[in-house]
Amino acid sequence: MADFDCIVIGGGPGGLAAAYGLHERGLKVAVVEKDLWGGTCPNRGCDPKKILMAAVEAQGRSEALQGHGLTGVPQIDWSSLMATKRAYTEKIPTGTQGGLQSAGIANYHGEASFEADGHLTVGNTQLSATNFIIATGQAPRIPNITGQEWLRTSNDFLDLDTLPADITLMGAGYVGIELAAIANAAGSQVHLIHHSDRPLRGFDGELVTALLKRLMVDGIDVQLDTDITAVTPADDQYQVTTASGKTWTTGLVFATAGRLPVTAGLHLERVNVTTTAHGIQVNDHLQTTNPRVFALGDVVDRPQPKLTPVAGFEGRYLTQTLAKKDQPAITYPVIPAVVYGKTQLAQLGVTPATATQQPETYAVSDLDLTSWYSYRRIQDADARIKVVTERSTQRIVGATMLSSEAEQLINYLDFVIQNQLTPTDIDQAILAYPTLASDLTYFG
Numbered sequence: 001m002a003d004f005d006c007i008v009i010g011g012g013p014g015g016l017a018a019a020y021g022l023h024e025r026g027l028k029v030a031v032v033e034k035d036l037w038g039g040t041c042p043n044r045g046c047d048p049k050k051i052l053m054a055a056v057e058a059q060g061r062s063e064a065l066q067g068h069g070l071t072g073v074p075q076i077d078w079s080s081l082m083a084t085k086r087a088y089t090e091k092i093p094t095g096t097q098g099g100l101q102s103a104g105i106a107n108y109h110g111e112a113s114f115e116a117d118g119h120l121t122v123g124n125t126q127l128s129a130t131n132f133i134i135a136t137g138q139a140p141r142i143p144n145i146t147g148q149e150w151l152r153t154s155n156d157f158l159d160l161d162t163l164p165a166d167i168t169l170m171g172a173g174y175v176g177i178e179l180a181a182i183a184n185a186a187g188s189q190v191h192l193i194h195h196s197d198r199p200l201r202g203f204d205g206e207l208v209t210a211l212l213k214r215l216m217v218d219g220i221d222v223q224l225d226t227d228i229t230a231v232t233p234a235d236d237q238y239q240v241t242t243a244s245g246k247t248w249t250t251g252l253v254f255a256t257a258g259r260l261p262v263t264a265g266l267h268l269e270r271v272n273v274t275t276t277a278h279g280i281q282v283n284d285h286l287q288t289t290n291p292r293v294f295a296l297g298d299v300v301d302r303p304q305p306k307l308t309p310v311a312g313f314e315g316r317y318l319t320q321t322l323a324k325k326d327q328p329a330i331t332y333p334v335i336p337a338v339v340y341g342k343t344q345l346a347q348l349g350v351t352p353a354t355a356t357q358q359p360e361t362y363a364v365s366d367l368d369l370t371s372w373y374s375y376r377r378i379q380d381a382d383a384r385i386k387v388v389t390e391r392s393t394q395r396i397v398g399a400t401m402l403s404s405e406a407e408q409l410i411n412y413l414d415f416v417i418q419n420q421l422t423p424t425d426i427d428q429a430i431l432a433y434p435t436l437a438s439d440l441t442y443f444g
């Protein structure tokens, strides 16, 4: 039986960060992956989505400049956009596995499961280790409705040969809103259906409403407080039925109603690793209820958002924890979150809602950016930011924004917050003008 210092289960961004880090520190490491090497983000998540989004963003920029120097809005050619995406994603699994092989990290392809004596089985191979890291991620949740077998997922959307003329998305979270933006830009009639009155609960309510309004202006049929109860085949399409009895016919229906931790098949009960409905239970050292087994990334039950940079941060943290004893508990820096599209919703640090509840501690500036040079130049009609400052230090501690530049500005503000910079500190640098970075001193 091959024996290792650490076996990482799951070859996604979190597991790989841990595996490379432990290997660099001289530990004998193996990684097990049951499906695509590289995991969700580069194969069927962030990266392929953002390749499709490049065309969406370009179209949005062009639309904004109609009557301001541009004529003609570019149309999306789905098959060539998908070919561009595939040219990227097709190389990911072999490239990722090749990287492990070149580095000398043992890698096994197959589903890992624990045995009662604590070793791991992958197919016919038995492996043992001093420590294990579970980094098995999440998978799309399929709601329990009549006709649930007809529901597609984001995995299917991101690999569609042809985009139907009409699609329905069940759930207006990150995935639902981003896929709606892509399909809408590519010419599909999109029905974005959400079961409550408030999608994206972690984000500022006013800016979420402004984002949904923009999606509706773009032609998306956004229905809130609507429960889809059945999806049934109708010729070569599907009939969607809601709890109120409303029906419509659509080309495909996608479950975008959240994701669930992937723990089935691991037999965690055999090694006394406890799970909750939200994932694997860990302490503040990412240690599970079995002291030899750790967990990180999307599969963990913790309050931080399930994002690639968070999984990578946890992988690097575990690298230190397993290589050295007596490491402090994990503490997270501020975590930026972005919902991508023609206009992007981004959030970081202290939220306006929290700040408003503590008026002695925080001040909130709600700024309409549409007249600021950076946004006027590109005719961004949505641009708005809420900046949270700490009264005692006058430092920025949080920001929520909507604009076609939000994905960039949020990272500049991340550096400002993380390094506790004041406008005077920022003024010490000469920044290229006129750019988003040269606006930084204007935010307070």
Ligand SMILES: Cc1cc2nc3c(=O)[nH]c(=O)nc-3n(C[C@H](O)[C@H](O)[C@H](O)COP(=O)(O)OP(=O)(O)OC[C@H]3O[C@@H](n4cnc5c(N)ncnc54)[C@H](O)[C@@H]3O)c2cc1C
Pocket (backbone or CB within 6 Å): 009, 010, 011, 012, 013, 014, 015, 032, 033, 034, 035, 036, 037, 038, 039, 040, 041, 044, 045, 046, 047, 049, 110, 111, 112, 113, 135, 136, 137, 138, 154, 175, 262, 265, 266, 296, 297, 298, 299, 306, 307, 308, 309, 311
């Ligand atoms: C459509 C979509 C878009 C997204 N966009 C963004 C974005 O723009 N930005 C962002 O930060 N995040 C985004 N995310 C989230 C991001 O993909 C995840 O947070 C990230 O991939 C988590 O990394 P991970 O290593 O924890 O898990 P994963 O990347 O999911 O990797 C887990 C791996 O474990 C493997 N595995 C599972 N069980 C076993 C087993 N028993 N044995 C062996 N292997 C196993 C799986 O096959 C998988 O490859 C997106 C997600 C989706 C679905």
Ligand SMILES: NC(=O)c1ccc[n+]([C@@H]2O[C@H](COP(=O)([O-])OP(=O)(O)OC[C@H]3O[C@@H](n4cnc5c(N)ncnc54)[C@H](O)[C@@H]3O)[C@@H](O)[C@H]2O)c1
Pocket (backbone or CB within 6 Å): 143, 170, 171, 172, 173, 174, 175, 176, 178, 193, 194, 195, 196, 199, 200, 201, 227, 228, 256, 257, 258, 259, 305, 306, 307, 337, 338, 339, 340
């Ligand atoms: N841009 C990004 O960084 C990005 C993009 C995609 C995904 N992600 C990550 O992946 C995670 C999962 O994304 P997601 O969009 O699948 O989940 P999500 O939790 O963000 O959104 C799912 C939404 O569907 C709703 N819902 C649940 N059941 C429903 C039903 N029956 N009908 C209609 N609506 C229903 C939920 O209330 C929720 O608001 C995110 O939380 C995020 O961490 C990030």
